[in-house]
Amino acid sequence: MADRSSNKSSPPAAGTFRLGRRAGRILWLACLLVPPILFFVVFLVVPIASALIYSLFEWQGIARAGFAGLANFRQLLFEQPWQDWTTNAFWHNVIVFITLMIVQNGVALVLAYVLGGEPRGTRFYQVVFFLPVTLALVLVGFQWKLFLNPLFGVVNKLLDAVGLEALSQPWLGQTSTALMTLILVNAWRWLGFPTIVFLAGIRTIPREYFEAARLDGANEWHVARHITWPLIAPAVTIIVILTFIGSFNWFDLPFVMAGLDGPPGKATDVLGLYFYRTAFGEVSAGLQDFGLGSALAVLMFLFILAVSIVWTRVLRGREVELS
């Protein structure tokens, strides 16, 4: 494994700086890093930080009142009905994450593996599988809502047509099926993305590895498990972390397909929805409390950050540089 930092013993960039190696390097890094950091701080970090500070105040709707310390956090975690809402939403997000990992990413992995073998029509399949990702989420959400309509929807009509009327049900209206249905629509929509990322990872593995293994008489499973899987670790890291963060920040799809209050009866409520209706109110039901909403965002952030750090450590340890 080559040392990634190759600058300690390399000769200075010729003809550019006469400032000497070290200063030149610092200048170069500064040129690379300062603009992005500046931008990021001004347009993201500062506004978010201000919003997070709002969580420490008591709010009357949209006007800030007195300092409240951790009162908002206590309310979310220990007072009813917020405590129920918080735990309910949280567990739903956990279900979302686990299911997406298995259904969305698992299938994507299989598809990517298969496509890595360049079967007939690979290029066609690549383009097609990624198509749903390019569609507007609003379009996907509304259309699937129509497909899943118990009376008019294509899904139930198809089930009836093949004689499976028993399965024909109000998918989005039952507490037992609503969340799963949303997750599956999400998987439909996003499947192409991990597929392509895994595929890109597979394609960077030099073919010599596979040829060597096959010469050694290794079977398919062995190749997949001991060569492909470890060597696509960077792609896996990207997908796992993005899926994790995406699962816990999930908002757009449930908002379009279910509604801000996670119907039916909060069966599809997730932290993203809960946050939005707390911070901005819900037109036909609840009021907004910006301090409480910000506090929820803080809690979400801290949780996601902590777990992401753990994930990163675990997953990065697996990454191997090819040389």
Next chain:
Amino acid sequence: MKGTLRTLLIALLVAVIGGLALAQTKLTFWSWRVEDADEYNQIIADYQAAHPGVEIEFVTFQASDYATALSAGLSAGEAGDILQVRAYGAFETVAEPGFLLPLDDKVPELQDFPELAVNGERLRSDGRVYAVPFASQTLLIYYNTDTFDQLGLTPPETWDEFLATAQTIKDAGIIPIANGTATAWMDEVFTGMFAPNFYGPEFFDEVVAGETDFTDERFVGALAKLLELRPYMAPDFAGVDYATAQNLFANGLAAMFVGGSWEIANFRDLNPDLNFDIMPGPAAAAGQPRLVSSFLDGGYAVNAASKHQQEAVEFVRFLATKQFGQQFVDLLSNVSPIPGVEFNDPLLAKINDFNQNATPYVFLVGFRYQSPTGSTLIQERLPGMFAGDIDPAQVGREVTDGIATYYQPFQD
């Protein structure tokens, strides 16, 4: 001499043009009524013709995100001059921090408005009115007159008659009631339409005063009655949402639709060939008056930070006049609370009659001032109640407990 004259003329020209430019005040009027843009622009065009020097731009935001745009705009001091606002709790969210101009002294027309309407835009803490009410809404039943005629039905008056009517419709292969339970706020509307006839006209005042709460027999009994409607709702009603229900009724696949007075415009748009009429919810027993739930939809307010307060107030005063009210009613098919307005549309005239027996839409009017709002609490539980997962008594208990966490009158 010529030079001086020329200079004077130019100066005069500049002054006149400058004066004209200054005289042209531009106001922005924010609203969530995307559907009504054309009609409002028409009304504004007439107003501008009568008030030269004022230009008003009608700016709409998608209804579900209006609150966000309003919050952000008001917080930064960059919102419209005239703002459409909601009523009751949602109104207080915006009015309490002082973003709106009190209007009771500037708009004398408000004195003639009905109390119930004005109270929706009154801040409880200082008792002043901050918006001119624009429409009241009433909950009622829409029915397909063609279907009723074909089946030889007359509009039912009591609960038992209503069930019998629904059965006849069902036997004919048509869905009796279009509504489902998939859209939470429509569940509250559904309940609010039928329930008053079972809990009676005094319930609202008693529950707001804390003399009783939602575990009251009358209320729980009303909820239990709703369950009798299940066989007559759309099949798989758990998955039937607001848009589907609207379309079922508009396409003639369902004979009745439970909704608010705002649906009149919707159904006319969805299917101009649809022949429909309205009726209030059925009475509990023969001889009793038929109560309807009613509430104030919202009002027009003036931004306290507006740079053109005078012109904005003048426009809002116009919005309180009978002249505007008539245009509003005629163009937008809504019930305006402005006194003296004539309801030329037979449906609107009927609603005006029903309103003689109106009782406030209980959760919106009385219990949406603090979180968790009564609306949130009841909306969460209704799908489960219709699915049979929880019983009405439990719903009443949980709603009461939720409200009791902040509502003093319930805390004894």
Next chain:
Amino acid sequence: MRPHRPGIRWTSSSLIQLLLITNTVLVLYPILMMGLSAFKSTPELFRNPFGLPENWNLANFIKVWERTNFPLYFRNSLIVTSGAVLLILVLGVMAAYALARYRFRGNELLYLFFLSGLMIPLRLAVIPLFIQLKAMGLINNHLGLICIYGAQGLPSAVFILTGFLRTLPSDLEDAARIDSASELQILLRIMLPLTRPALVIVAIYNLVPVWNDFFFPLVFLQKESLKTLPLGLTVFMGQYSTDWAVLFAGLSLAALPVVVVYIFMSRQFIAGLTAGALK
């Protein structure tokens, strides 16, 4: 041209085709239905969801054209989206390259700093953002939106690009340095071309949400002439009734450019992928 095969010799070649075809059907059938529904009227959508439109009329599209200033909104969306994606790619590459190829103190911390931007619902910051942009004079200005989307897309761009850049072997760099190439030249001539697939992934990953976003335009663009396409289409989403068929027609039209761009870029992307494998 077949760089490698996972060695599938047994008949799973037909099994594989079955799997791929099944997935293709699952993907294309709904999309086909989506396309067809743009030609139906709203009542027809509910009455006849399955079949072909009764009359293939363009009424919906005409309504979209008439009710919204489609060309204007399209142009605005184009400006905002291309500006944002460009910004994200440029800044993203700069940061990712520094983080992936150089060791320095605070590298991991900086990486986490960028990553943390992904973990917060950005809508939370809408009020402070509004106040801040107003102070900077960027309300009612496309530049303001471009900056917000730029900052919003940076974390994922840095994340993905760093991941890919990290895996590139350093021999090419070392060789170039020995040949006295400047750091800048190494970045532009050697490393950047190798990251093409990752750049395309980042571009598409950000292109879609920025093109389709209506939330930030709703709050920050109050002037009609500046509206973007998705925001313009919300005119069909009334408070109580939505003109579904027309909305779908509009959304489909809005989705078309992205799909077209994607199909073009996918050729680039595939070329980049295979190039990477063959090196």
